[in-house]
Amino acid sequence: MRVLVVDPDPARAALVAEGLSGVDPLEVRHAAIFDEHEAALFEPDVVVVAADSPDRDTLDSLREASLANPRPVVMFVDRSEPGLAEEAVRAGVAAYVVDGLAAGRVRTVLEVAMSRFALMNQLRQDLEKAKADLASRKTVERAKALLMKERGLEEEEAYKLLRKLSMDTGRPLAAVASDLLAFAGVLKGGKA
Amino acid sequence: MRLKLGFVPLTDAAPLIVAQALGFFADEGLTVELSREVSWATVRDKVAVGALDGAHMLAPMALAANLGLGSEPAPLIAPMALSHNGAAVTLASRLLPAEEPDAAGLARLVRRRKEQDASPLTFAVVFPYSIHNYLLRAWMAQAGIDPDLDVRLTVAPPPRMAELLAGGVIEGFCAGEPWSTAAATRGVGRLAVRAGELWGHAPDKVLGVTDGWAGEDPARLQALVRALLRAAAWADSPAHRAELAHLLAEPQYVGVEAAVIEEGLRHIRFHADGANVPKLQDAAWLLEQMVLWGQAGAGLDIKAAAARVYRPDLFEAATTTPIR
Numbered sequence: 001m002r003v004l005v006v007d008p009d010p011a012r013a014a015l016v017a018e019g020l021s022g023v024d025p026l027e028v029r030h031a032a033i034f035d036e037h038e039a040a041l042f043e044p045d046v047v048v049v050a051a052d053s054p055d056r057d058t059l060d061s062l063r064e065a066s067l068a069n070p071r072p073v074v075m076f077v078d079r080s081e082p083g084l085a086e087e088a089v090r091a092g093v094a095a096y097v098v099d100g101l102a103a104g105r106v107r108t109v110l111e112v113a114m115s116r117f118a119l120m121n122q123l124r125q126d127l128e129k130a131k132a133d134l135a136s137r138k139t140v141e142r143a144k145a146l147l148m149k150e151r152g153l154e155e156e157e158a159y160k161l162l163r164k165l166s167m168d169t170g171r172p173l174a175a176v177a178s179d180l181l182a183f184a185g186v187l188k189g190g191k192a
Numbered sequence: 193m194r195l196k197l198g199f200v201p202l203t204d205a206a207p208l209i210v211a212q213a214l215g216f217f218a219d220e221g222l223t224v225e226l227s228r229e230v231s232w233a234t235v236r237d238k239v240a241v242g243a244l245d246g247a248h249m250l251a252p253m254a255l256a257a258n259l260g261l262g263s264e265p266a267p268l269i270a271p272m273a274l275s276h277n278g279a280a281v282t283l284a285s286r287l288l289p290a291e292e293p294d295a296a297g298l299a300r301l302v303r304r305r306k307e308q309d310a311s312p313l314t315f316a317v318v319f320p321y322s323i324h325n326y327l328l329r330a331w332m333a334q335a336g337i338d339p340d341l342d343v344r345l346t347v348a349p350p351p352r353m354a355e356l357l358a359g360g361v362i363e364g365f366c367a368g369e370p371w372s373t374a375a376a377t378r379g380v381g382r383l384a385v386r387a388g389e390l391w392g393h394a395p396d397k398v399l400g401v402t403d404g405w406a407g408e409d410p411a412r413l414q415a416l417v418r419a420l421l422r423a424a425a426w427a428d429s430p431a432h433r434a435e436l437a438h439l440l441a442e443p444q445y446v447g448v449e450a451a452v453i454e455e456g457l458r459h460i461r462f463h464a465d466g467a468n469v470p471k472l473q474d475a476a477w478l479l480e481q482m483v484l485w486g487q488a489g490a491g492l493d494i495k496a497a498a499a500r501v502y503r504p505d506l507f508e509a510a511t512t513t514p515i516r
Contacts, residue, residue, distance in 0.1 A: 033352075036346060051234060051237075052229075052230060052231075052234060053230070053231070054230040054231055054349040054351070054352065055231075055349070056230075056231035056233045056234055057231045057232050057233050057318065057319050057347050057348075057349060058346070058347045058348060058349070060231075060232075060233040060262065060263075060319075060320075060347070061319070061320045061346070061347035
């Protein structure tokens with residue numbers, strides 16, 4: 001497990017390492033300030049940061065920017081903010097750690113955060129794929145309807161023609177269908 | 193009534209700081225604890241979960257949180273606008289040594305670097321959902337630079353901008369005052385453009401609370417809005433600029449030299465021209481920026497989203513209700 005601990009105080013990284021002893025292989029790296037470039041090179045499985053760290057906005061933005069390579073981020077709240085962690089967890093804001101970071105709980109907390117993250121990531125990917133599938137199916141349907149109308153084809157023939165175009169050009173069916181619709185628009189003098 | 197309000201150490205937190213220091217909260221029967229926060233994400237989360245009653249917030253962040261962009265959906269609303277026109281783009285002093293730090297010059301440099309296969313220049317903004325992000329992007333785009341392809345954009349805390357610029361980590365940034373003036377004073381950066389120059393009027397910070405908190409006790413919200421409105425009017429007066437700069441300079445507030453703060457104050461509008469009304473067209477314009485830069489889908493119902501967050505009705509209720 002590769003863990004990046006972003007905190008001005010190196011003691012926190014030591015605590016994380018202690019809590020994870022027995023995990024093998026294990027690499028805990030400490031950074032006083034979050035550096036995107038260094039973090040990308042290190043490729044952590046999980047990032048640990050204090051909820052009141054100035055680096056939070058940077059980490060928060062990575063959640064958007066690096067969709068290609070997202071990382072779970074675990075935030076912990078010091079005891080000086082009673083109630084925040086519980087409330088945040090209840091509200092699903094983030095994987096806040098209750099009442100500071102104790103060595104005895106580090107492993108459980110990180111594992112829960114990572115599995116929850118993996119689950120959410122999977123759900124998001126599934127949703128995106130479902131959306132894309134739906135969109136391309138609609139495009140193919142519209143292109144098929146266009147061919148049936150313009151060329152007087154049966155539905156089955158229209159589909160075969162699209163599939164042939166797709167195979168001849170080596171491009172996905174939905175892409176061929178979308179081109180066909182766009183060109184038809186131009187030929188009719190409509191919006192491209 | 194006891195309230196805990198959050199602010200980020202920036203010049204445009206002035207309405208909260210003035211209302212506290214000059215006793216405007218107390219005049220409304222409010223006992224306020226101001227909590228200095230170091231990141232916008234923390235401000236958002238704390239207000240969302242009730243650890244803060246309200247806060248000084250980036251207007252686009254409140255809009256995004258309500259839509260569930262960048263975080264779990266949080267019912268944040270803006271019953272009042274706090275400031276306009278504070279954002280500015282700063283370029284590293286070393287970047288265009290022989291010319292004015294303008295977008296056309298930067299565009300030429302970006303093209304030259306591309307031809308030489310040099311790495312793209314890195315620029316920092318304060319938060320993805322911020323006028324700072326949109327200002328930097330618009331300023332680049334009007335000179336033909338594609339902010340998504342031709343440069344690298346990153347997010348960094350405003351107090352660290354000057355240091356990142358000096359250290360060569362970034363080549364420019366867009367942040368609120370006092371940080372652009374601070375970088376110029378240190379000699380590491382040059383001011384390229386202010387939001388007011390590009391757009392005339394740029395909505396920046398709002399008072400952010402949750403919908404539930406606002407509905408719980410309307411009189412409490414009205415008292416809060418009135419105190420902040422009085423403070424905004426006070427802060428906007430050029431006659432108070434020096435005194436305001438000294439107040440903000442205190443370490444528990446912004447903690448930067450008064451002279452640096454005073455210079456930046458000239459460019460922020462806190463109150464004049466109805467600046468405190470949370471106007472639906474401001475919210476709509478910010479949402480259009482989100483769609484423009486791909487943060488929100490093109491199918492977004494802008495009118496509905498704007499009306500959910502910006503609440504001129506609550507502002508009006510506060511200013512027309514007789515003071516207790």
